Amino acid sequence: MANENTALVTGGAGFIGSHLVDELLRLQYRVVVLDNLSSGQLKNINSACVFLHVDIAKDPIESVFEKEKPSLVFHLAAQSSVAKSATDPVTDAQSNILGTLRIIENAKKYGVHKIIYSSTGGAIYGEPPELPVDESSPAIPLSHYGLSKLHGEQYTKLYRNLYKLKYTILRYANVYGPRQDGNGEAGVIPIFASLMLSGKQPTIYGDGNQKRDFVHVHDVIKANIAAITKGDNQTFNIGTSKMHSVNQIYELIKEHTSFNKEALQGQHRPGDVYEISLDYSKAQRELEWSPERAFEQGLQETLQYIETH
Ligand SMILES: NC(=O)c1ccc[n+]([C@@H]2O[C@H](COP(=O)([O-])OP(=O)(O)OC[C@H]3O[C@@H](n4cnc5c(N)ncnc54)[C@H](O)[C@@H]3O)[C@@H](O)[C@H]2O)c1
Known part of the structure; x- marks a missing residue:
């Protein structure tokens, strides 16, 4: 049985992940963070969470799932730079594809209720013929990063089809804000x-x-929180259409x-x-989310x- 109140946040020392950790703690979740500090920083980590310094692509992570039994997994850990993905595509694929697969496989094995996957609307559609682009537009990434994030989405969907692991995929525009x-x-x-x-x-x-479409980090956190109870097994653009x-x-x-x-x-x-x-009308309808800032x-x-x- 999963611990209803425990949320695992991968990448919780990073820019977006650390804001999410703060909000989950405010909502009284017990929060466990996995991060290898490759781009995240210790100073971002809220002292009220359990922080584990691990690489999701290489280190043993099964014992964390076994011990903590999270009911929710927010998967944000990623090699997050488009430029670095071109100069070091193997590291990009290790974190974003293999790391994601290892997280999802453990989520399935240890009865996680739902995985909320941070994906990219900025890098997954390529150059769509019409803007703002909606979720039905084909994913034709132009970068290694966009492609590795797309693989993460596809594994998430595969585990839903094979094992009924619930997911919500959030495709962010270009996120900005403090940290x-x-x-x-x-x-x-x-x-x-x-x-x-x-x-x-x-x-x-x-x-x-x-x-670019710039969405504020606080709006991105609101979308993650909305996805706890809404938008099961769906993919949403999280942007401003501007x-x-x-x-x-x-x-x-x-x-x-x-x-x-x-x-x-x-x-x-x-x-x-x-x-x-990004056209966010689907998120507006189904997550009751729209950008505020x-x-x-x-x-x-x-x-x-x-x-x-
Ligand atoms: N910032 C944006 O504009 C944006 C847009 C679309 C999607 N995203 C996605 O949102 C998520 C968070 O992005 P961010 O902007 O906060 O980036 P970030 O680089 O600040 O955060 C990523 C975190 O993951 C950690 N990490 C990387 N590889 C890891 C590994 N192998 N094992 C454990 N931890 C690892 C890093 O140390 C960092 O703390 C990423 O999945 C990214 O792809 C971000």
Whole structure:
């Protein structure tokens, strides 16, 4: 029998995972975190959770499931950088494919009620012909990262079909907010802000007109909490349907930081999607979720956080 009140969060030392841990603790869950600290940080980890420093792709993890018997698994641990996935695709696949399979296999074996899988709407659709893209659009990733996250989705669905393990897949747009360190999928805001705050010029890759859908981390956490009781065996886009270009973001941060130099120009990076925004109407209908934090407000708060940390 699973412990109703125990939630396992993989990647709980990371940007999104650490906010989720805080919210689950606030909701009175007992929270167990698995993280290898490859991109996550000790300082992000809430001291009220049980933290286990393990690599989900390599270390023994079965004993954790056996001992803790979580009823919920929030699976966020991943190699989360598109750029790194191209330079080291094997490590990317180890964490994102093999690591995911090991988590799901143990979830099945130890009676987990539901797995909530953090996937990507920013990197899974490639360049869809129509925007905002909805969940029925084919997944044609342009990067190793997008492909490895898609494999994770497919294993999740396979275990539902074979073993009745319940899931919800959440495909995030580019997530931003406090604690983001610039390594992950949508690091443009913290990268630009930290450089400009220290008087250094950031690099804009390609023409800077590439556009992204930015969703605030607090809205992403709300989607995860909604998925505890809703959206069984479904996939949802979690985004805003709006877009901001890299050039626009550069200008907004420049204004905020009173930076007075121009950006450096870099080559377009292979694997980077040019334009993406997500249609979230399915999440609105079935998870009763919609984004609440306006981008301008969220960006100001994030910049203030970066300045003071
Ligand atoms: N940030 C975004 O814009 C975004 C967008 C779409 C999807 N996602 C997904 O959301 C999840 C969280 O992303 P994030 O932005 O918080 O990234 P993050 O890099 O801050 O968090 C990932 C965490 O997983 C840990 N980790 C990585 N490999 C591991 C392994 N083999 N074993 C144990 N722990 C491991 C890292 O140390 C880190 O703490 C990821 O699954 C990512 O693919 C993020």
